[in-house]
Amino acid sequence: MDDRISRRAALMSVAAAAAWATSPARALLGQTHGTLPASVESLLARMSVEEKAGQLTLMAAAWAGGAANALNPISATGTFDTQLADVRAGRLTGVFNGNGAEMAHRMQTVAMRESRLKIPLLFAADVIHGFRTVFPVPLAEAGSFEPALAERTARAAAVEASAAGIDWTFAPMVDIARDQRWGRGVEGAGEDVLLGRMMAAARVRGFQGDRGLAADDAVLACAKHFVAYGAGEGGLDYNSVDVSERTLRDVYFPPFQTAFGEGAQTVMASFNELSGIPATANPWLLDTVLRKEWGFEGLVVSDYTGDMELIGHGFAADAREATRLAFMAGVDMSMQSGFYIDHLPALVSAGAVPMARLDQAVRRVLALKVKLGLFEDPFRRIDPKREKARIRTAPMLALARESARRSIVLLKNDGDLLPLPKRGKRIALIGPFAAGQHDLIGPWNVYGSDADGVDLLTGVRAAVADPTFVTMTLGSGVEQPIPGGIAAAVAAARAADIVVLAIGEGQSMSGEAQSRDAIVVPAPQQALAGAVAATGKPVVVLLRNGRALALEGAALAAPAILVTWFLGSQSGPAIGDILFGAEGPSARLPVSFPYATGQEPYHYDHKSTGRPNPPGDSEPYKAHYREVPNAALFPFGHGLTYGRITYAGLELGDTRMAWDGTLTIRATITNSGTRAAEEVVQLYIHDVAASITRPVRQLKAFRKIALAPGAAQVVTFTLSRADLLFHGVDMSPTVEPGVFNVWIAPSAQAEGVSGTFTLMQA
Ligand code: BGC
Numbered sequence: 223m224d225d226r227i228s229r230r231a232a233l234m235s236v237a238a239a240a241a242w243a244t245s246p247a248r249a250l251l252g253q254t255h256g257t258l259p260a261s262v263e264s265l266l267a268r269m270s271v272e273e274k275a276g277q278l279t280l281m282a283a284a285w286a287g288g289a290a291n292a293l294n295p296i297s298a299t300g301t302f303d304t305q306l307a308d309v310r311a312g313r314l315t316g317v318f319n320g321n322g323a324e325m326a327h328r329m330q331t332v333a334m335r336e337s338r339l340k341i342p343l344l345f346a347a348d349v350i351h352g353f354r355t356v357f358p359v360p361l362a363e364a365g366s367f368e369p370a371l372a373e374r375t376a377r378a379a380a381v382e383a384s385a386a387g388i389d390w391t392f393a394p395m396v397d398i399a400r401d402q403r404w405g406r407g408v409e410g411a412g413e414d415v416l417l418g419r420m421m422a423a424a425r426v427r428g429f430q431g432d433r434g435l436a437a438d439d440a441v442l443a444c445a446k447h448f449v450a451y452g453a454g455e456g457g458l459d460y461n462s463v464d465v466s467e468r469t470l471r472d473v474y475f476p477p478f479q480t481a482f483g484e485g486a487q488t489v490m491a492s493f494n495e496l497s498g499i500p501a502t503a504n505p506w507l508l509d510t511v512l513r514k515e516w517g518f519e520g521l522v523v524s525d526y527t528g529d530m531e532l533i534g535h536g537f538a539a540d541a542r543e544a545t546r547l548a549f550m551a552g553v554d555m556s557m558q559s560g561f562y563i564d565h566l567p568a569l570v571s572a573g574a575v576p577m578a579r580l581d582q583a584v585r586r587v588l589a590l591k592v593k594l595g596l597f598e599d600p601f602r603r604i605d606p607k608r609e610k611a612r613i614r615t616a617p618m619l620a621l622a623r624e625s626a627r628r629s630i631v632l633l634k635n636d637g638d639l640l641p642l643p644k645r646g647k648r649i650a651l652i653g654p655f656a657a658g659q660h661d662l663i664g665p666w667n668v669y670g671s672d673a674d675g676v677d678l679l680t681g682v683r684a685a686v687a688d689p690t691f692v693t694m695t696l697g698s699g700v701e702q703p704i705p706g707g708i709a710a711a712v713a714a715a716r717a718a719d720i721v722v723l724a725i726g727e728g729q730s731m732s733g734e735a736q737s738r739d740a741i742v743v744p745a746p747q748q749a750l751a752g753a754v755a756a757t758g759k760p761v762v763v764l765l766r767n768g769r770a771l772a773l774e775g776a777a778l779a780a781p782a783i784l785v786t787w788f789l790g791s792q793s794g795p796a797i798g799d800i801l802f803g804a805e806g807p808s809a810r811l812p813v814s815f816p817y818a819t820g821q822e823p824y825h826y827d828h829k830s831t832g833r834p835n836p837p838g839d840s841e842p843y844k845a846h847y848r849e850v851p852n853a854a855l856f857p858f859g860h861g862l863t864y865g866r867i868t869y870a871g872l873e874l875g876d877t878r879m880a881w882d883g884t885l886t887i888r889a890t891i892t893n894s895g896t897r898a899a900e901e902v903v904q905l906y907i908h909d910v911a912a913s914i915t916r917p918v919r920q921l922k923a924f925r926k927i928a929l930a931p932g933a934a935q936v937v938t939f940t941l942s943r944a945d946l947l948f949h950g951v952d953m954s955p956t957v958e959p960g961v962f963n964v965w966i967a968p969s970a971q972a973e974g975v976s977g978t979f980t981l982m983q984a
Contacts, residue, residue, distance in 0.1 A: 366625070380440065394445060609679040642803075703746040721759045739771075870892065
């Protein structure tokens with residue numbers, strides 16, 4: 223033990239803050255953020271091998287029974303007292319999914335007063351879409367096509383979370399989700415690479431803020447799950463992934479690269495194997511690509527027991543081997559298994575893990591603690607007063623309502639049934655989501671509380687002129703019928719002028735470990751929809767969902783359908799805003815709704831095949847299913863407004879893009895309706911012939927514009943060669959001269975206006 227430090231340690235019985243002011247760690251590390259001070263090396267030199275392994279060990283907080291365990295398999299965390307003992311002994315770098323400033327204060331005080339080296343703890347959490355104020359699930363918010371909105375909600379989440387002691391969020395989740403059976407698409411931005419990248423960047427910026435990571439309201443971002451977690455066979459969570467390197471590079475890597483480019487300094491290895499090698503022990507992924515090719519200098523953390531699961535994968539024989547494989551492949555920090563603290567010291571003494579690798583990983587952890595300002599003030603994010611003051615403030619709740627409203631997608635609006643009149647009509651609100659604070663905040667939310675959410679009935683009653691005009695009948699449970707429910711619902715429908723039918727998935731039907739074999743509205747609710755439709759009353763369907771659904775029967779036949787996802791704390795008021803036209807729907811689908819589950823994985827940017835079926839009827843010996851077209855029922859990008867939008871007047875200049883030049887593409891978008899509208903104008907391209915077959919369409923740009931009734935706007939996009947890149951035969955970024963189709967359109971399947979241009983030879 224270092225003498226100077228142990229003498230100092232003896233003085234640490236006074237207040238933690240005072241102790242810290244004179245601690246060697248602080249003296250060594252100084253005030254520097256951003257760059258790693260050379261003096262970290264001196265601290266490192268004082269650490270025992272066990273203390274080093276401790277810096278690489280993160281556990282779910284045991285405080286209050288361990289909130290983390292509610293959303294994860296139960297796994298040995300110990301008690302709060304055993305965790306404090308580990309902190310004292312330097313066996314823990316921090317905890318995650320703990321609970322508030324009080325807990326953080328108690329733990330940090332022990333670290334600062336009673337541990338030998340007084341290295342501050344790091345507090346992590348799954349702050350995915352809000353903290354105590356819950357914003358829409360990320361999939362819903364991606365549908366806003368407003369990265370600036372996602373940045374604001376991530377910022378707000380960071381402001382709340384940081385006041386409760388949280389330094390590090392396990393977000394954004396940037397997995398591309400091309401298979402809607404997978405339940406975790408709800409945590410990401412959907413199926414498209416460009417939208418995924420833009421949302422990833424926005425969320426990183428939002429969490430980390432623009433005042434540097436040492437700001438007391440900055441929260442370190444973690445891009446997850448690296449990589450291709452959404453590509454599990456059969457859409458089954460945790461399942462094997464076998465995708466080509468090209469698809470990794472074209473589709474699954476880019477959102478991570480964007481997140482890193484935006485300043486994300488941590489990344490979480492995914493649970494899945496990748497062509498036979500688990501991501502958690504994959505040197506090609508974690509070293510060759512991440513470090514050598516991309517120059518990533520941050521920290522790689524395992525997912526929850528990801529290293530332990532190498533045994534389950536059949537990749538490691540035992541805990542010791544799993545530790546060595548994960549650590550040597552590049553996983554710097556182990557989450558929840560305890561494998562690193564248990565096995566790294568022995569592996570180092572046996573020479574199976576070089577000290578240099580251990581030091582490298584510890585340096586990465588210390589560097590982040592420095593950047594977060596923790597060496598300067600370990601309590602900078604821990605302040606019970608600030609915690610209370612910053613949580614669920616009026617501006618937060620207003621943002622929750624705004625973001626929820628702007629995430630609602632109008633799929634259908636036959637006969638302009640929507641918006642509904644605020645007065646004069648009797649409304650029967652029917653369905654398992656018609657009332658109650660359940661299923662508002664979504665499946666992956668650690669800190670939000672149902673009791674803080676405003677439900678649909680409350681929102682609708684507040685929006686209409688006379689709340690007594692609104693009745694509420696559940697009619698059905700989510701997956702089970704209610705005895706007499708349908709009869710009651712039919713009676714309510716008959717007594718009303720309009721039915722608002724809130725059906726879909728409960729929040730436990732998506733999220734982690736919630737893959738579905740059929741992405742449909744559950745049968746009892748489908749029966750409810752059929753019975754209500756048979757009354758002949760006009761029906762507005764409000765879908766609650768964490769993924770794309772294959773709609774059928776009466777749910778699909780309803781004249782109006784709004785996708786309302788899980789919208790968070792202000793769900794009810796936000797839906798009320800859209801239903802009654804206080805604002806028009808402005809979101810678009812971030813995932814394609816297929817005709818049938820059997821089409822999954824379905825994504826609009828699929829390849830053509832050698833026998834594409836032309837638009838229209840199915841033709842023999844062409845690529846289609848017997849039962850459904852090879853298309854989406856409601857494609858990516860689709861969403862209507864309360865206006866009437868038309869696309870016209872494509873301008874492509876001289877239709878030639880010089881090799882080093884740009885091409886300006888314009889179209890005129892008009893709202894000929896009588897209501898204001900916000901349109902998401904989308905630009906797609908298709909490379910007609912290339913050395914690697916290219917998707918039938920790829921989104922390259924979009925713009926959300928507001929159009930008053932009768933207004934028209936020319937929307938201009940500029941493309942350059944960089945927008946035409948793909949990974950070529952030799953896997954390097956490639957652009958080939960030639961002809962490209964281009965569309966400016968309201969969805970991935972709509973024609974909009976289209977033309978062709980040519981990229982000229984250099
Ligand atoms: C999830 C991660 C999450 C972690 C910690 C895991 O089950 O896959 O996304 O960050 O738990 O809660």
